[in-house]
Amino acid sequence: MEKEIEMTKFEEEKEEVKRFTRSIYVNMEQSTKKHVKENYTRSRGYGKIGIIKKIIIEEITRISFIYFLIISIIEGIITKEKEGTTIAPLIVLIGITIIKEWIEEYGRIKEEEEENKEKVTIIKGERRKRKEIKDIKEGDMIELEENSIVPCDCIILKGKTSIETSEINGRNELEKKEGIKIIREKTEEKIRKEEMSFYIEEPNEKEEEFEGKVYIGKEEENIGIKNFIRKGSIIRSKERIIVLACYIGKETKEGIQKEKRRKKRSYIDNMKEFYIMIMIIIFIIMGIISSELNKRWNEEKGGWYINYKKESKWKIILERIYEYSSIIPISVIITIEIARNIQKRNIERDEDMKNKKGKVKGKNAGLNEELGRISHILTDKTGTLTNKYLVFTKCSIGGKIYGKEEKEESFEEEEEIIENKEEEEEIDIVEIETKEIIEDYQKKGKQGKIIEEFFKGLLICQRVEIKEEEEEIEYFSETKEELAIIAGSKKCGFEIIESTEESISINNREKKITYRILKRYEGEEGKKIVIVYDGKEIKVYCKGREKHMREGIKMKAINGKILKENEEFNEEGYLTMIIGMKKMKIEEYIEWVEKGEKEEEIEKDIILIGITCVEEKLEKGVKESIKKFQEAGIKVWMVTGDKRERAINVGKSSGIINKKKITTNIKIRNEEEGEKQIEKEYQIRKKNKKERGNNLIIDGKSIEYCLKEKNKKKIQKIIKYSENAIFCECTRKQKGKIVKIIQEIEKKSILAIGDSINDIDMINKANIGIGIIKDKENEATKICDYSIPEFRFLVKLILIHGRYCYRQIGITLFYLLYKNIILIMCEFIYNMFCGNSIIQIIPKSVKIEYNTLFTSLPILIFSIFDRDIPPYIIFKYPKLYKNKDYISPISFCWWLFNAILSSFTIFFISYVVLYNDSLLINGKVINYDEFTFIIFISIFIVVTLKVFFITKRYTILNFIALFFSIILFITLLFIQQLFPSFDNWFWFNVFIQMLQTPVFYALVLLIPLILFSKDFLWRHLKRKFIPSSNHIAEEIAYKNISKTYNTIKSINERNLFFQSSWHLPQNQHDYLDFSDSDSDSFDLDHQNEIELTNY
Known part of the structure; x- marks a missing residue:
């Protein structure tokens, strides 16, 4: 009878254990099955070899790469001499990009490897040994002390402890955990020898759930979440504990939730591809038109004495497409990439964004300009806004x-604070x-x-x-x-x-x-x-x-x-x-x-x-920073894993929540209640579409319910018409979903900032991800695009650097297209007068020199150093952050119109002036060589002066670049006069003759004068009758250009955002001045009341 009872009990236990598919055996003959090779999770999801594959795939799928590859193939088909003028630089460009990105990614992987070499104490029988974190296996017994970081998901065997999980879920309270009851009473010596079998559930991403069972001889006990600690938790009790590794590597709750780092591209990159497509369509149309017109001309007017070769219609079209493809040279991509990397370097070297923890670090130079078009900042709470x-x-x-x-701190006290800012704060x-x-x-x-x-x-x-x-x-x-x-x-x-x-x-x-x-x-x-x-x-x-x-x-x-x-x-x-x-x-x-x-x-x-x-x-400067962002028109919303009450309190103290506005609290716990609440709030928003001033507070569970198909449009409307918002009690996945839903609503750039594992999805899915630097690198800083030591440094990163980069890169892109459209359009117009035959008025080699040597340096200096408004003006009027859209279709059409108008002006003025057989100094008539040379010189002068016209801040570097380009241009011309066989140069002796011809000087002065008179007139009329906020701000800066360091009054603001300028010589920091001056009388909201001065 007893045996039957025992057998029945055994069968019941067997059935209960069946639902736990994982087994771990300790001190038993039966070995634990190893499901993962090593306790190693990569923050980016690929290793050293995978980096190269990833980079190559990313590069070859870009429209610009495909375009240049096709042009290279066309070049190989139609040209007899295999010059490789397109494929060679393309290979070099791709090679440099791969090397640059590989170095960056390899550096991050090396950092991860070093981190995984940290050691923990493993208990094995009677012995204790130190083992690297990556070598931990399932079933290892690990000893953890106070302030230890848990290296993998574990079950507590012996001891009680409090753990901090702020790095995992953003919660600022300690959680109590305890060992298994039937084990924790035993001595350590006995635990080392005790035969134990654990049966646990399959690895999953449920953060607050864990189930299992343990057997020790005839004793048994259920294991729950109170006995389970996650990887990344920090032990905060004095008592030493013994834990058992149950899930390691990619099977930990963190590893399961980990997503591969998303390759991000800026809005300008996407628009660049769009405009490239437009330009491709334009020059394909030009090629088709030119070939058709040439065919008709040959049929109607072609000379009987010319032996025309019968060529394929498509080959003729391809020849013309190839000729006009110079509209989009590879130098467009190269110039922008060089500018971005130098901009990133300048950002990293900014002493105003540096403290004892570190300095700003850019990890994705391609997003510099994206910092200039932020609409929402989604910020974590604990460790980002608060210091825990x-x-x-x-x-x-x-x-x-x-x-x-x-x-109230006096001037002297403030100065003392700034002088000692590097000291450790207690x-x-x-x-x-x-x-x-x-x-x-x-x-x-x-x-x-x-x-x-x-x-x-x-x-x-x-x-x-x-x-x-x-x-x-x-x-x-x-x-x-x-x-x-x-x-x-x-x-x-x-x-x-x-x-x-x-x-x-x-x-x-x-x-x-x-x-x-x-x-x-x-x-x-x-x-x-x-x-x-x-x-x-x-x-x-x-x-x-x-x-x-x-x-x-x-x-x-x-x-x-x-x-x-x-x-x-x-x-x-x-x-x-x-x-x-x-x-x-x-x-x-x-x-x-x-x-x-x-x-x-x-x-x-x-x-x-x-x-x-x-x-x-x-954290220092958080409240002031949020106020600046709100004045700039950027919404700062909190997305946190912490509890509702705490999130609301920080929201109020930081200024994220507007206390004067109505607050909508959404807390859904059942479907019926949720249906009513969502419908009610939706109807309120529907009736008051123009009112966007409400506060919204919603938790993670409610978000999950709201994202169901029947509620999705309603919650989108509620979020859209909320001015301030707090998303609380959110898991890592929910944070990522919140970013996604806001991107769908606004269609603008979202910036996410955080410091912990719980913020990774949010950082990864946002257009720009920012990680907060701690004492040692954390998961957020590994996967982010930029890392900063403090939240307040975000102000200068976005309002100053972001604004400048967006303007610089946007204008640079259009300028690079502009200068090549002028060149090709002049060639296209000339061919219209020559039966649309393929006549190169400017040789291919000169076009390359034009893009790489003659016109590249001035625009590169512009794209790095130019700024329209000084920083102190932007800080005084943050609304200036909202730039006009420098990359908009309207801007593109304006630049395209200017390029076409310039090319017509250059060609037809030259044509009209030289039409009546103008004579050279030697009595010869100006012919094809002299005419095309004058056109090229005119183009060079116009595009070079155009950079100076769009420049707002002139430095010594601008003048060096200008004179270097001109001297280089003239030097090469003289060199090519001395060597007539050099590069098949067909302007031999033309330059010397032109220097002796008065009409040459008349043309190269007249053409720029006409073109820039139009630009100056438009600029003046626009400033006079329809001034923008930018124009007024420029006037403020101009009128206050003589301000000095001694007039500074806003010491507190300088201390928060411009610390490094304090000890600079007077003449080096005037442009950072925050002083209250006559500029206060300028009100950007009442532009018509301001009398603008033309300068």
């Missing part, structure tokens, strides 16, 4: 508010001014008694571990809020000396008092009710959030003032705890116990005596 510390800032005791002392979690509290307590009046009861209640209602080290007491708690409150109490003279389950001892500045704990109740979000006895009387102390208080307490008139203050503190963005107490007679307590110790009964008649105000400490 909770600070006890103020409190209300008996209706009297004790707050942080506000100090974080103080108590900012409350204690002097007044101590004075009121020592007066021994009514307020003094309330203060004593307030701090007693605070300390009694805490649950902390106490450890004495070197005569100092150290406190450990699950919540950082409790630690801040305990530290604040200690500063005021009230300190916990001992704490057990049965009693608590407090030092109240005068004596030590020990209380016996009779009963303790714990509720949500730190709510505690504690009944204590001091040998004389029984007191009830309670602590908690207002929302968890019973209505009976709220209804008491005596508590009204405290509740009103609490509401005000919440509006300011503080995390508040209300403290209450009451006395109880012994008879009342006995009666309460006899009636069943009901919690609601004990809360009756509690009087509220005070409030604690704790805030998450914002």
Whole structure:
């Protein structure tokens, strides 16, 4: 009978274990099956060899590459001499790109390898040995100490611990974890030898779920999430723990969720491909038209004496397409790539964006200009906006508010701060001014008694571990809020000396008092009710959030003032705890116990005596930075894994949430409730389409529900018409979905910034991803496009560098097309006069020199150093960030129109002036060679001066580039005169003759004069009658050009955003001036009231 029972039990256990498909055996003959080779996960999803394959695929799929490859093939078909003028530079360009990107990617992989070489202690039988993280296997027993980072997903065998998960899920509170009950009581020696079998579920991405079972001999126990710790968690308890590796490498919860890094392309790159396609269509049409017209001319007017070869119609078209393909030279891509990389270098060298943690690092130069067209910034909270510390800032005791002392820093104090900015800052979690509290307590009046009861209640209602080290007491708690409150109490003279389950001892500045704990109740979000006895009387102390208080307490008139203050503190963005107490007679307590110790009964008649105000400490400059972005028209929204209440508090204190606006809270827990809430908010937005001022607060679970097909359009509308938003309690995947939905709504550039594993999907899917640099490289900085040490550095990165780069690259792209359209259009017009035959008025070799030597340097200097408005003006008027769209189709059409008009002007003025057989100095008539030479010289002068016309800030480099290009051009012309066989040069001796011909000087002066008179006239009329904000800002900068360093008044703003300029010589930093000056009178919102000065 017993055997049958045992067999039945065995069968039941077998069935239960079946649902757990993974097994791990410890100290047993049966070995654990290894599912993954090594505990190594790559942040980008590929190794050293995979990099080259990835880069090649990315490059060869670009339209520009395909275009140049086709042109190279056409060149090979139609030309007898295999010059390789297209394929050679294309191969070099692709080669350089592959080498550059391979070096960058290889560097990142080397960093990952170094990180995975860190060692942990492995317990194997009687031995302990150090093993590299990458060599950890499933079933290894690992020893972890305080501040250790968990190297893989583990099951806790022995010990209790608190873990920090802010790097994983953005939550700022510690989580309690414990070992398996049947194991944790055993000694370490026994655990080393004990035969144990673990059965666990398949690896999955569910962050808050884990199931398994363990067998030790005849003992068994279920394993749950409380025994499980994820890779990346940080051990925050003093106690050493022993864990078992259960999932490693790509099978960890982090590894399963990991996505390959997305190759990002800027808006300008996409538009460049679009405009290239347009130009391809244009010159194909030109080629077809030219070939058809040539065919007709030959049929109608062709000479009988010319022996025309019968050629394929398509070959003729291809010949013309090849000739006109110079409209898009490879130099367009090369110039832009060089400019981008130098811009990235300049950004990295900016001393204003540097601190002790590091400096800005660009990892994707192709996105420099994308920083200039940001519409939304999606930011993480913990570690990005806040520094992970909770600070006890103020409190209300008996209706009297004790707050942080506000100090006004003088000029000298500010200067001292800046001089010592590199020194290590010590974080103080108590900012409350204690002097007044101590004075009121020592007066021994009514307020003094309330203060004593307030701090007693605070300390009694805490649950902390106490450890004495070197005569100092150290406190450990699950919540950082409790630690801040305990530290604040200690500063005021009230300190916990001992704490057990049965009693608590407090030092109240005068004596030590020990209380016996009779009963303790714990509720949500730190709510505690504690009944204590001091040998004389029984007191009830309670602590908690207002929302968890019973209505009976709220209804008491005596508590009204405290509740009103609490509401005000919440509006300011503080995390508040209300403290209450009451006395109880012994008879009342006995009666309460006899009636069943009901919690609601004990809360009756509690009087509220005070409030604690704790805030998450914002990083330096966060509030000011968000304000700047909002003034610039950029929406800053929070996307965090932290709880709703904390997210809202930080949203208010940082300025993300507008306190004056209506707030929509969406919290869906069932389908019926969700349907009603979404429909209600949708209808409100539908009726008030023009009003975009509301705040939106929504959590991750609600987002999942809203993204269902039937609700998707409605939530998109709700998000679209929200000015401010907080997405809280979001998982890593949900953060990525939020980026996606905003991109679908706005169709603009989204920037995401974060510092932890939980932010990776958001950073990867955003148009630009920013990682916050910590003491050591984290997952966010590995996968991001740019990394910065502090959130405030984002201001200069976006408003200044982003704005400049967007303008520079946008104008550079159109200029590079402009200068080649002029060249080819002149050739096209000339051929119209020659029966549309393929006559090169400018040789192919000269076109290459034109693009690579003669005209490349001035525009390159422009694309790196030019800026239309000084930084201090942009900081004063952040709305200037919203550039006109330099890459828009309208801008393209304007440049195209200018290029065609310039080519017609150059050709026909030359044609008209030289039509009547103008004579050279030697008596010869100007012929084909001289005519084409004058056209080329005119083109060169016009396109070179065009760079100077579009330049807003002239430096010595602009003039060096101009004179270098001219001198190089003239030098090559003279060299080619000396060597007539050089490169089949057919302008031999023409340059010398032209220098002696007056009409040559007349033309090269007249043509630019006519063209630029038109440009100057348009610029003047536009500034006079339809000025833009940019024009007005330029005027402000021009009028204040003589401002000096000594007039600076906005020291605080300079300290936040322009630290490095403080000690520069006066003449080097005038353009960074923030001083209040006459420019204040300029109002960018009232442009018509400003009289512009033409300069």
